[in-house]
Amino acid sequence: MWKWLHPYAKPERAYQLCHTLLPWFATVAVVSLIIGTVWGLVFAPADYQQGDSFRIIYIHVPSAILSMGAYVAMAIAAAVGMIWQWRTAYMTMIAIAPVGAVMTFIALFTGAAWGKPMWGAWWVWDARLTSELILLFLYLGVMALYAAFDDKLQAGKAAGVMAVVGVVNVPIIHYSVEWWNTLHQGATISKFGKPSIAPEMLWPLLINLLGFAAFVGAISLMRLRNEIVQRELHRPWVADLVANSNARAEKE
Amino acid sequence: MSPYAALLKREMTLAFRQKSELIQPLVFFVLVITLFPLGVGPSPDILQRIGPGVIWVAAILSSLLGMERLFRDDFQHGWLEQLALSDASMTGLLMLKVLSHWLVSFVPLVIISPLLALLLNLTEPMYWALMATLALGTPLVSLVxxxxxxxxxxxxRGGVLLALLLIPLFIPLLIFATSAIESAAMQLPYGPQIAIIAALLLTTLALSPFAINYAVKVSLH
Amino acid sequence: MMRFDSFSEFVAMGGYGFFVWLSFGVTFVVMLLLVVDSFYGQRRVLQKAKQEIERKQRILAARRAAAKESQA
Incomplete structure (x- = not known):
């Protein structure tokens, strides 16, 4: 079953895969982000309680979901690296980390800007805001640890341990903080059977969720590609790559 | 003498020869706690209100100061490589090092906590809860x-990085520990919080040996 | 159908304009910065690869020259 996956452990193949997938992800990201955002801002009805401020939901919820999803993806990449000794898995891990950190920052910032009119304060020590803040620290820890090593293979292994330790802790942190204090409204789209949100409000949210997911995918692919080249500078295939890109630049 | 007993004896001897390294985090712990009454005012009610949190935050911060000592010298002297080459189980030896670190850096802290409880005007039930959370929580700090x-x-340049990596992981512990002490202050049962801390400790005890072993091997290359 | 009668109403967002536009603005600026950084990273990495290859060629050329000299 895993046989088809193995060739992609080789950096060159992984690079080609990134190259093939990137345009698709980028197109989906741009198209859905435009449709979802415009729909959400212009066409979706206003919330009967929160008025137009609820439109922040169209970036807040997708970025919050993706901030956690990206963390899990990062930890899975780290675990794959540890178990099967793939260097490309560590590269994937460190390619995802900054993207996830940016998603976390967006979720925090939009949460604050939504909280100000709704709760009357930019920041409240609400359970989800707090766990999101801690998630940002976890991302920063992984990135800082990776940056601290000169030997990048060792860096990948070390940061991988922290990513896995972090993913074990994320649910504990989340539930402990939730138990500690809760003020945040319940999850909006976790109950798919009977959503607590009107369909005409839900559609743009789902489209934007797809857009954010494709955005995270596209940027991670781009960063993974850079990371691969960076680490494989002395390989012949990189030399061919550079020669090709030079030829293309001269043609233009 | 078995290699484990020999290692434990060596760790203890070394720790008591470097007394300043033993005492400094403890002094730091007391100093941080004395700063709070000066910072927020001497009102006994406020001190009692913030006391549990202050003691736990100070304990976590002072533990970060002494934490590097756990492996630093042995790594620099090549002793960890010797351990890795020995016949005895590396995981077992490392766990013994963690145990001895806990004994020399946290047990004194638990012992002087009655004094600090007095300084911060904690009541007697709060004091017992504090002792229980420290006794169960500090091994967790050592292991993680x-x-x-x-x-x-x-x-x-590991110092600040260590704080960045560790502080987020200690948050659940801080939450449950302070909540147990606050329950004790209100004469409520605090068994559930203690049980959760114990559960966290047992889970960590089961999983961390592998992580510690792997982490040291990454550093040893 | 549109939910707003005029453009100024759209900008006002029922009185929440500042917060809504601040959120959307910061979000897309941050995302754009990430895109720019990743693009810039690609250029930087290719540049580095190019320098590395040129350096290797220079070393090779120098070695060949040295070898010729020692023969002569």
Whole structure:
């Protein structure tokens, strides 16, 4: 079953895969982000309680979901690296980390800007805001640890341990903080059977969720590609790559 | 003498020869706690209100100061490589090092906590809850800390990085520990919080040996 | 159908304009910065690869020259 996956452990193949997938992800990201955002801002009805401020939901919820999803993806990449000794898995891990950190920052910032009119304060020590803040620290820890090593293979292994330790802790942190204090409204789209949100409000949210997911995918692919080249500078295939890109630049 | 007993004896001897390194985090702990009454005012009610949190935050911060000592010297002297080459189980030896670190850096802290409880005007039930949370929580700090120290021991500038890696992981512990003490202050049962801390400790005890072993091996290359 | 009668109403967002536009603005600026950084990273990495290859060629050329000299 895993046989088809193995060739992609080789950096060159992984690079080609990134190259093939990137345009698709980028197109989906741009198209859905435009449709979802415009729909959400212009066409979706206003919330009967929160008025137009609820439109922040169209970036807040997708970025919050993706901030956690990206963390899990990062930890899975780290675990794959540890178990099967793939260097490309560590590269994937460190390619995802900054993207996830940016998603976390967006979720925090939009949460604050939504909280100000709704709760009357930019920041409240609400359970989800707090766990999101801690998630940002976890991302920063992984990135800082990776940056601290000169030997990048060792860096990948070390940061991988922290990513896995972090993913074990994320649910504990989340539930402990939730138990500690809760003020945040319940999850909006976790109950798919009977959503607590009107369909005409839900559609743009789902489209934007797809857009954010494709955005995270596209940027991670781009960063993974850079990371691969960076680490494989002395390989012949990189030399061919550079020669090709030079030829293309001269043609233009 | 078995290699484990020999290692434990060596660790203890070394720790008591470097008394300043033993005492400094403890002094730091007391100093941080004395700063709070000066900062927020001497009102006994306020001190009692913030006391549990202050003691636990100070304990976590002072533990970060001494945490590097866990593997740093042995790594620099090549002693960890010797351990890795020995016949005895590396995981077992590392766990013994963590145990001895806990004995020399946290047990004194638990012992002087009655004094600090007096300074912060904690009541007697709060004091017992504080003791229970410290007794169960500090081994957890040592075990999780050992993972991060194992990873950063080869780096020259590990200090701040260690804090960045560890503080987020200690948040659940801080929440449940302070909540137990607050329940005790209100004469409520605090068994559930203690049980959760114990559960966290047991889970960490089961999983961290592998992580510590792997982390040290990454640093040893 | 549109939910707003005029453009100024759209900008006002029922009185929440500042917060809504601040959120959307910061979000897309941050995302754009990430895109720019990743693009810039690609250029930087290719540049580095190019320098590395040129350096290797220079070393090779120098070695060949040295070898010729020692023969002569």
């Amino acid at each position: 800390g050992a993972i991060a120290v194992g990873l950063t021991v080869g780096l020259n």
